[in-house]
Amino acid sequence: MSIGTRSTLLHLGLIALLFVLAFVLPSYHQGNLARIMVLATYAIGYNVLFGYTGLLSLGHAMFFGAGMYGLGLAMQYGGLGVIPAFVVALICAAVLSAVVAMLALRTIGVAFMIVTLMFAQAGYLTVLYFGAWTRGDEGFVIAQSARQIAGLDLTQPTTRYLAALVLFSAALLITARMMQVSFGSVLIGVRENEERTRMLGYDVFRHKLAAVIISGTISGAAGAGYAVLFGYVGATFTSVQYSIFPLLWVLLGGAGTTIGPLVGTLFMFYLIDYSSGLTNAYMLIAGVVLVLLTLFARLGLVGEIRKRWVAWLP
Amino acid sequence: MLEGAVGAAVLALTALGLSLVFGVMRVVNVAHGEFFMLGAVIAWFVATSIGGHPAVGFVAALALAPVIAGLVAVLVDRLILKPVKYDPEATIVGTIGVLYILQQTALMTYGPEARPVEPPFSHRIALPWFEWGENGLAMFYPWGLSTNSYKLFVIGAAIAILLAFWLIMTRSKAGLIMRATQLDRETALAFGIPVSRVYSIVFGLGAGLAALAAVLIVPIQQAHYLMGHDPLLLSFIVVIIGGLGSVRGTVVAAVLIGMSDGIISVFLSPTLAKIIATLLVALVLVFRPQGLFGKKPA
Incomplete structure (x- = not known):
């Protein structure tokens, strides 16, 4: 079996396992796992930038927040349904990450971390500043009646779990596929040796830019998913703490591994x-x-397992 | 104006600690604000456990808090920073961990309340105001234009500490060793400078400065377990504007930002002022990474 087939089987197996768990788990843990999958999606987004491209951002909460508020405000004040609001959220996150990337990527190393931290702080303060609409720290609740897709009630626990699973699976499969094609290899090249990658003729800046946008958009999708599935939008989710969390999850699970983000989030959540x-x-x-x-x-949990026992882990 | 000066004085001390650590060790200490908090909290513990006149407790706190915070920092350096060989990413992640450990330990032992420390002395001093009146230049004492002696003391003390620090860095052997380590770690090692000991001392000294600043401010502000957040962010801003690792730039920037913070807030809402300030700092870092006062790296 080739490595590609093995990893595809691993991912599909994981998704199948999570699907079965939807009908087996007691309701408390089912709710937890739904939350974990949404947060793991956020971690997957973070992993694209940190794990694969080697850029440590301390400001991902602004992307998570862009998705969350993009969807929340569009539903609350724009009267949009879940799907159009979700699209708005993705656009918000993508645009924000493109703008931030254009500026922040001019710096490297420690400066990049501080610049992203500062931008995120500005984003957090912006949410507080427009307290009249965002309701600041207190946040607002998205009405239960609005949280439906084509008659499917997203507030019903099992439906919510499956919606979270769809979101998580999409993020997992997209990133897994991304790392199998040459684009992913270039990102790893940037991580390992930026100069050499440039010497080989790759446009490093454009690859980094794409990585930030993909990473930011997936994080935004997670934020939007969190808002619609759990019905709450609040400024806490844009604070520094929520920039640190994905770093923690990815580090714990294993940076640069496809299933590491889920493993890290799962462990940390229950801890x-x-x-x-x-x-x-x-x-x-x-x-x-x-x-x-x-x-x-x-190397994190999955990273250590890969190093010691299972070298083919994606 | 005077409020701004007090803020600037304390900020200069805190930021100096951060700048020193970054300059010599190339380590971004994210837990710096927590050492500030630690200083304030220890000051409260010391001041309340020693009875008698508030001045006695305050002096004891002034002596003890920086030393304890410094020792904690040395421990952090030995246990965490040294084993990861001062790798930039690992140290940032590690100090984020330290941040939460210190903050949450304070929450568990000290509790979530904000508590005041009594100032050692506090007299109202009315400031004279001169104005042309009917009979020439007249001097009077308007309401509102007054201060208390403790605030003046804070400014004086901060200036004294900064001067002492500057003298140590430029005139003493210890300063020479620190500057040598900053310039070239390898060569310093070759000349027999115990670099790893210098690192520990510098890290402790940086934390000590933050704690010292906190003890000075705690009679004006209250001690709280989350109080490290703002000083950390402001110190970052100051160190970036002043140029990473440049001591003179740090002091100038601290005065500038400490003073302007009050003035801007008069015209704009404080949140908007903070948004603009953070964005500006990010842009400074993007377009002038050497800081406004720093030299371009060769």
Whole structure:
């Protein structure tokens, strides 16, 4: 079996497993897993830029927020249905990521991280500034009656789970395919050695630009999905914390692996879920995990598995 | 105006710590704001556990808080930064982790309340205002135009610390060693400078400066476990505007931003002012990465 077939089978198998779980899991965990899949979609978007292209952004919450508010505001004030609002959200995220990329990609390394952090901070403050529409930190709720696609009620738990699965599967398959074609190889080339990739005749800037836009748009799709599936839009999702989360998930799961984002999100979600029962300082866990990962497992869970046992893991 | 000057003084100290760490070690310490918070929180613990006159507690805090914060920072350097060999990405991720650990530990031990520390002294000082009146130049004391002695003390203390720091960096052997490490790590090592010890000390010193700034401000602002956020962002802004790693630029930028922060907020809403400020900083970093005062890298 070729590596390509193996990874396709792995991805389809994973999606099938998640599909079966929809009908097996108790309702509490079913709800959790729906949330995890949406957040993992966000992590997949982040992974395109961080894991494959090697650009560490500290501002992805602005893309997540662009999707979330693009959809939320379009539904709330534009009176659009779910599908058109979702398209609006994707356009918002794509345009924002293109603009940010044009500016931020002029910098490299530490400066890139700080510039993205600053842009995201400006985005967060913008949401607060237009509090009259966005309702700031408090956020607003999307009416249950509006959250329907062609008669399918997205507030019904199993439908919601399956919608989250569709979103996650689309992101997973798109990125997996992307990494099989030459475009993905060039991105990895940029990560490993930017100069050499340029010497080989590839337009590094355009590949990076495309990576930011793809990454930002997938993150935006996740934001829009979160808003429509869980019915809440709030400024917290555009704060620094939500830029750090995808970094944490991807690092934990394994940067530059296709299933790492899901694995990382899953672990982190349940870790925080259990610890928040013990203490209200649950972000302490996030901090400790970040430090431990930096020190001992730079490759993340899936990355370590690939290095030690299963070399073909995509 | 004076509020701005107090803000600028404290900001200059905090940003100097960040700038020092970045300049010498090439490490972006995202947890810097938390060392600031740590300073304030320790000041509260010290001031409340020592009874008697508030000045006694304050002096004790002024002595203890920077040292404790510095020791924590040295520990962070030894346990986290050194093992990852100061790799830029790893240190950023690691210090983000430290940020949450410190912040949440403060939440668990100190609690979510904001608590004040009593200033060691506080007298209202009315400032005179001169105006041409009926009988020539008259001096009077209008309401509103007043300050208290503690705020003046903060400004004075900050200037004294900055001067002392500048003297140490330029005139002493310790400063020479730090500058040598900053210029060329390899060569410094070859000349027998214990670079890894210098790194630990610099990291501790940076955190100590932030904690010191926090102790000075805590009688004016209250200590709170989330208070590290704004100083971190402002310090970033200052260090970027001033040029990454340039000490003189840092101080000039701190004064500029600290003073203008108050003035801009008069005309625009504070949120809009912050939006514009962050965007401007991002653009400065994009188009003039060496900072407004920094030199172009060769």
